[in-house]
Amino acid sequence: MVAQQVDAVLQGVSVLNSISVSFERNRFYGIIGPNGVGKSTLLHILSGSDAPSAGGVTLDGVPLSHMPGKILARKLAVLQQGGLPPVGFTVREVVAMGRYPHQNWLGGEGEDPEAIIDEAIHTMELAELQSRKLHQLSGGERQRVALAKLMAQQPEILLLDEPTTYLDIGYQIELLDTVKAWQKQRSLLVVAVLHDLNLASLYCDKLIALHRGGIAAEGTPDEVLNPAVIERLYGAKTTLVKHPATGVPQLILQPGES
Template sequence: MTENFDHQSEISSTVPVVEARALRKEYSQFTALDDIHFTAEEGDWWGIVGPNGSGKSTLLHLLSGILSPNQGTIHIKGKPVQDYSRKELSRIIAVLQQDGLPEIGYSVRDVVAMGRYPYQDWLGRDQGFGEEKIEQVLKKLDLTSLAERRLDELSGGQRQRVALAKVMVQEPEILLLDEPTTFLDVRYQLQFMDLLAHWQQSTGITIIAVLHDLNLASLYCNYLCALKEGQLFLQGTPAEVLTEENIRGLFEIQPVMVQHPDHHIPQFLLRKQQE
């Protein structure tokens, strides 16, 4: 089942921020992705969803330039991703992995400052307003009081906020997230997603996030890209993608669909597989 409901089919005079065409990625005899088409415009928030092993993280790594496709093309702001140097690309794209930051002995301030690497010259001097930006982000994420604490003294939720601060001072135009809420409890999941939403609203950054929680994806994302067995299953708005029929086909479960009482968006409940 492959459909494309969204604005990707519309004629636009602007160059997409991210454009992938006919992507194929193989590992030895295994095909992780096949014939994937994906476009993100400036200010979009895309959620990449689907079962385990469907190719979600592989797609994210291809878009970031970490991996190269066996076939197909990826353009970032109209330019082939492979034509960027790593430093050039890091001024445009920031990547936050699933495990965030390890429990290391560096201070919060030192770790956040590492996000300024793309703006440093060969002597390590920041070519922008690095210190000012770091202080602004620490304050925005309520990390000022923790600035001199070591990462290995923080909770998982605090470390994830530090990871977000590190990519925020990087000042990217595109943020790629690989299951950023996996190891967070419900409170910190909402806090983290709210911080992302505020950042996007204030800057117009484009966000592409791999998410397992479909209800969170529906609550925060403008568009969803659903993958199954390495192929494009469906793309569209949460209302278009998250229907009972589509979830049943994507995950092979029997969901109960409801409407969020505040936001009027689809949410789903689980049924027991066997009564």
């Protein structure tokens, strides 16, 4: 997937200026940066849900704008910021909706999808909740249902907009562990907008840092997460340490002068 010379304007304000970036399969990318720099906007453009004001995105050499929606949905799935609304469908019904791109115009498939739906439900530990309706679930539980729905969709590319929203630290780790294992198992391309830089370092192969409409830094967590870059992006002073188990960089915030 390649985004070439992408510009984006929101409410008359330029958000992205000639962004060019490419994403390889079987990689986990994190998009980081302060609020308002266009992280979610870039993700929406990559998904095809928003069109850039200039430039374009190609997938396997084909412009997204030339792909029929159902064909694109077989290749690409999106976990939106905030997850699923508390609607009156059951957990199983919502997960089954992930099969829509694979259905014919009569709503059927060549093979029975129930095993695929079961696997997604069990992977996200939702078996005991599958008969409950979404409005009966917590925000964190709905987020897990949303990811199970994407698993049932069986995409090649997974786009995540702040996937750990509403999750406590235990479920944050569990969800990202699941996504990372899924990415490796299926050789997926994963692109995630992440606010927690230490989580981004733990799970992402490469980071793209946005600032003032452009790419401020791009590379591995070791290349991007250093105190100088973080202070330039966020105006915050940090101390860099290595994670004792993985060796990846972790940032410790320094308090301001009192």
